[in-house]
Amino acid sequence: MTPLLSAQRLTKHFAVRHGGVFGRVRGLLRAVDDVDFEVAASETLGLVGESGCGKSTVGRMLLRLIEPTAGSIVFEGEDLLALQSEALRAKRRHLQIIFQDPYGALNPRMTVEDIIKEPIEIHGTLDGRSASRRVAELLDRVGLSPAHARRYPHEFSGGQRQRIGIARALALNPRFIVCDEPVSALDVSIQAQIVNLLQDLQDEMGLAYLFIAHDLGVVKHISDRVAVMYLGKIVEIAEKRSLYAEPLHPYTQALIAAVPEPKPRAGRRRSAISGEIPSALNPPRGCRFHTRCPHVMPICRELEPAVAEPKPGHRVACHLYPAAAAAAPTAATA
Amino acid sequence: MAEDVATLDTVAAVPVEARRSSTRWDTLFRLLRHPSFRTGIILTALIVLAAIFVPIISGVDPDKLSMRTRFMPPGAAFLFGTDNFGRSQLARVAYGARLSLLIGTAVVLLNAVFGTLLGALAGYFRRLDNPLMRFNDALMAFPAILLAIALTAVLGRSIPNVILALSIVYVPRTARIVRASVLVIRQMEFVQAAVAAGAGHWRILRRHILPNSMAPLIVQLSFLFAYAVLAEATLSFLGLGAEPPTPTWGNIMAEGRQYMREAPWIITIPGGALAMTVLALNLLGDGLRDVLDPRLKIQQ
Amino acid sequence: MTLLSVRDLRVQFGGGAGAITAVDSVSFDIAEGEVLGIVGESGSGKSVTALSIMGLLPQPPARIGAGSIWFEGENILTYSERELRNLRGPGIGMIFQEPMTSLNPVFTIGDQLMETIRVHERISPRARRERAVEMLTKVGIAAPERRLADYPHQLSGGMRQRVMIAMALACRPKLLIADEPTTALDVTIQQQILELLLDLREEFRMAIMIITHNMGVVAEVADRVIVMYAGKIVERAGVKALFEHPSHPYTRGLLESIPSLEDDRQRLKTIPGALPNPAAPPPGCRFEPRCGFRLEACRAAVPPLADIGGGHDSACIRHRELANP
DSSP: OOOSEEEEEEEEEEEEEESSTTSEEEEEEEEEEEEEEEEOTTOEEEEEOOTTSOHHHHHHHHTTSSOOSEEEEEETTEEGGGOOHHHHHHHGGGEEEEOSOTTTSSOTTSOHHHHHHHHHHHHTOSOHHHHHHHHHHHHHHTTOOGGGGGSOGGGSOHHHHHHHHHHHHHTTOOSEEEEESTTTTSOHHHHHHHHHHHHHHHHHHTOEEEEEESOHHHHHHHOSEEEEEETTEEEEEEEHHHHHHSOOSHHHHHHHHHSOOSSOOSSOOOOSOOSOOOOTTSOOSSSTTGGGOTTOOHHHHHSOOOEEEEETTEEEEOTTSOOSSOSSOOOOOO | OTTHHHHHHHHHHSOOSSOOOOHHHHHHHHHHHOHHHHHHHHHHHHHHHHHHHHHHHHOOOTTOOOGGGTTOOSSSSOTTOBOTTOOBHHHHHHHHHHHHHHHHHHHHHHIIIIIHHHHHHHHHOHHHHHHHHHHHHHHHTSOHHHHHHHHHHHHOSSHHHHHHHHHHHHHHHHHHHHHHHHHHHHTSHHHHHHHHTTOOHHHIIIIIIHHHHHHHHHHHHHHHHHHHHHHHHHHHHTTOSSOTTSOOHHHHHHHHGGGTTTOTHHHHHHHHHHHHHHHHHHHHHHHHHHHHGGGGSOOO | OEEEEEEEEEEEESOGGGOEEEEEEEEEEEETTOEEEEEOOTTSSHHHHHHHHHTOSOTTTEEEEEEEEEETTEEGGGOOHHHHHHHBTTTEEEEOSOHHHHSOTTSOHHHHHHHHHHHHOOOOHHHHHHHHHHHHHHTTOSSHHHHTTOOGGGSOHHHHHHHHHHHHHTTOOSEEEEESTTTTSOHHHHHHHHHHHHHHHHHHTOEEEEEESOHHHHHHHOSEEEEEETTEEEEEEEHHHHHHSOOSHHHHHHHHHSOOSSOOOSSOOOOOSOOOOTTSOOSSOTTGGGOTTOOHHHHHSOOOOEEOSTTOEEOOTTHHHHHOO
């Protein structure tokens, strides 16, 4: 079955310049490097990682809010990166995004109605009165009242603003939504409400999500498959049960072990990994995780590991699991 | 639906009282409560009213010469006294007020238009930023008043030329302020959301960036009014503004300079009017800045 | 030995009709060497409580309306500014959530660290430097002598937080207040910092008051826990008792709405609604509008925080039914 969206060799390098826009390029921030993944229709792919791993950049590249340096993004059979203005704009109806910060994501000078209506206006899909009706419908769908349409964002709480952002993302009936840490900035009791809402919407509308988060618990709950990123690369990707029950990559193992569980235990945990996350300006040679890996081997310092598939559907990039085709570290096909 | 309770409670959580007021009214009320702004706007209003009505009410012709009424001190006949030509100072200062306000308004309007244009383009389109800003810096390299002097010397003495010169001098500064706002707003996620929805540049500038960049601009424009009035008076005083007998405050003061000993009121009254106007506008600007600027940050 | 004792603390903001009671009759104790976790969401009053203890609450706009805070037998609410300054450092230390804004960006961390020591102890500059290096080593920073010359922006978030801890502990306080110390950090770094805090607590025999909204963190490090909601304490218990027998609907709601790595439910249980308006709290129990267990009696009066046995307090009149579902 062809996936809804397929990203291949997706790369983003930011040029770090000294001396302003015309300054010399001093270094390359390798934010995302050669990343491959697919998302099927109505599926949720979770994307986890810590600071500097590039997950937010990946999300934004899918919508071309950031232009990739290299790679391809195939959506419903079309390469999004090959599209130019009008065609790109038309495609934008199908891919939307929900942001992390409920306070920065809504224009403070627009009413809620205007905010949600804007995508509809841009694409001219409905006329004035139908558009207002659609806005009322959407507000209701996300758990707000149509009477809220005439209010301004500052009159709402964080959770409610996030709902408004979701309503806006749904306005054009997209097929795919990038959820960029949608609940990280919310209180715990509100997070659960929003997560449930996102799941309900997915069931009802057949949406596919790329769910970006750093909270492993939330990701596990909402995702079907999960990808783990470290310093710009995907180190492991698998169906969620498989990933959490049997994490293969040492980083995934450490990440899962580091999550404090709401269950008091007798002894103390000890962390498996030490040290800080290296800078993306100067990632370690070979396997990027080798500086903190408890299982580091000499080869890890020299060679980037190729992607292997030790179990069907469960891919990992680690020298502990040598790729079957031990050739150059090219991306494995779907 | 299991989430019905959540829906109900979420709805209940937003107070249903008449908080339907737009943000603009809130701002207006806050401004009126600010002491500096209140004083400033009252003074400005008085000056504006005086400028409009005093000439009408007094009915005196500012150009009317009379050797009989020379150098009369302020008194019953002439409220502000007369000058060396016997002209009513009241009439002259009042007409001068009109001119100052006119020039100030014109300079502010031109700045609003061109400063915003320049600043928005520079801030929004990265490729235009450097060339536009270097051009800006070149203009700003000259001290404002010197540039104004040079321009009026070249263009010739007239009110439109004064307006033009002052606008050229101040637009770079306004553009800078607008550009700074635009740079910040451009990064905000609601702008990204508009891009993701397929909005074009024009829509983004018009609906998202400019409305949110207005606050610092408005503050700047109110101070700019004060600078313009003062600069115009300076130019006139130096003999570069409108030609006499046009009664600009600067002209009046320039002529009255030689009579400081005999008739100090000729120079002190317009000087006082100038000072009061600049003070009023600065207070206005302070109030606007205090109330508007913190709101530039998206509030928590 | 009770180190800190807060009694009926009430803190208000603003005056007149719109006054907000951020902390309402809050009482708790911390014993020497004990780790107390304070859990709550935004608006619960947990940070305001911590700032009151440190005397860092700007008054106005805040007003400490009532109550007392006893530290080693003295009511520190009556302390003068000078006495408070002497208290901070050797008595009580504090670390904050955002290490970037808590460190002064224009001074090196060595300067800031040694400054803290200088204010409280009369030792020679060389001794100060040695102590600074010692503290940096204790908090796990490699090459400490070289790090002294670094500026905050040159360090990562985790390292800055370690520096903050070093500064707070430089004078060996008896009590460390940690306000969301790991919220802004990555989860692997968070684990390191929490371990560090526990190690230091053992080494210095120090009590810790840790404020967080993360129940996992509480379970990891706390001995006893207080749960706050809208300015009041709704439950108080030992950590095991709290997680095994939560006796207040809010606590239960919090625990149930967290997607843990272990469970496998289809939908998360939520707490419907949102926090009450702080200027106009509900009559009676503050949680009542959102509570699935509410009764008429809950609206009538504010339920007291009652002892339900075994050092466990709950402010819910139906706690018994909660314990035995």
